[in-house]
Amino acid sequence: MASNNIARQGPKTAEPARLPLVTPFAGTRRRILKAAALTWLAGSIVLSTGGFATAFAPDNSAEAVAGQFVTGVIYKGMTLFQDPQLTSAERDRRFAKVIEQNIDIPGIARFTLGRYWNRATEKERRDYAEVLPPYLAQAFAGRIGQFAGAMVQVVRTDRVNDRIHVVTRIYFAGPRPNSASTNELELGWLVTQTPAGFRIIDLDIAGTSLELTERTDVASRIERTGATVSGAVNDMRQTLGMTVAGP
Numbered sequence: 062m063a064s065n066n067i068a069r070q071g072p073k074t075a076e077p078a079r080l081p082l083v084t085p086f087a088g089t090r091r092r093i094l095k096a097a098a099l100t101w102l103a104g105s106i107v108l109s110t111g112g113f114a115t116a117f118a119p120d121n122s123a124e125a126v127a128g129q130f131v132t133g134v135i136y137k138g139m140t141l142f143q144d145p146q147l148t149s150a151e152r153d154r155r156f157a158k159v160i161e162q163n164i165d166i167p168g169i170a171r172f173t174l175g176r177y178w179n180r181a182t183e184k185e186r187r188d189y190a191e192v193l194p195p196y197l198a199q200a201f202a203g204r205i206g207q208f209a210g211a212m213v214q215v216v217r218t219d220r221v222n223d224r225i226h227v228v229t230r231i232y233f234a235g236p237r238p239n240s241a242s243t244n245e246l247e248l249g250w251l252v253t254q255t256p257a258g259f260r261i262i263d264l265d266i267a268g269t270s271l272e273l274t275e276r277t278d279v280a281s282r283i284e285r286t287g288a289t290v291s292g293a294v295n296d297m298r299q300t301l302g303m304t305v306a307g308p
Contacts, residue, residue, distance in 0.1 A: 124218035127225040127252045130259040134163045135213050135229065138205040153198060160201065161194040165253055165260035169193065172262075173276040177283055177290055185290040192297050199301065200271065201264075210234035216247065224262070225252045 137159050141152050170190040171178050181189070212232040219226040226249060233244040249265035263272040279293055286292030 123254065124220060124225055127259055128215040128218050128227050128229075130163075131227045131229060131250045131252065131261070132213050132215060134159065134261065135205075135208070135231075137163075138201065139208045139211065142202075142206045143209050153195070153202070156202065156205075157195040157198040160198045163259075163261055164194075164197065165255065165262045166190055166193055168253070168260075168262055169197075169272060169275070172272060173279050174290065175276055175280065177280070181290040185294065188294045189290055192294055192301070195301055196297050197271075197275070200275070204266070208233070221251070223253070225254075226250070227252055 138156060141147065141156050141159070144152070147155070167190060170186065170193055173193075174181060174186075174189065178186070208231060211234055214230045214232065216228040216230050218228070229248050229250065231246045231248065233246070246266075250261055251263040251265075252259050253262050254260075263270055265271070282293035282296045283290060286296050
């Protein structure tokens, strides 16, 4: 991910790279572990000379905790897709729950409805927020399903006003699906602090914002289904194979 075009990101503040945070998967390839060890050694050398000391010193800053939070969410998703005992329906249900618990659904609902938010009734807003977790889970599923056995590294964390931008790098266990050139993928996560803890408000994949993509998709559905939010909600339910609500 080169552009880091996160929706609602605001100005970006540069920060030195942090130590890798790795998901606890067994059997990670030797060369990846060696790379992590070399990164730690390089950090120790810089620390000993006094340069960038705060970047490598252990801390409980909001940026560091946000990085750990994002890594944990990725791990939860990968764990579900690696469990052979789960049926497809049960996996989808649990993954939607992970989305609901770790993504700022109210904030994303308002942003993705855009100008239609003020036109929507309270019931339409509730119905839309209810269908968002399984719908976003479906959008994430294709990616997360490819991460089985991967290693996750936090590349950097940047403070963006009252939000934190976390950049992670995924090291695939084998060649990256649909790519012959690299087995790595960078993902940008925009995280906010809520009373309930950190929540994700956007995901950037190769310069594409999931939040902006969803906003465009919803606007298209609304216009296609009679310019009503309820029409878009029912259309999303049909996409998911859910029972369509009555009028």
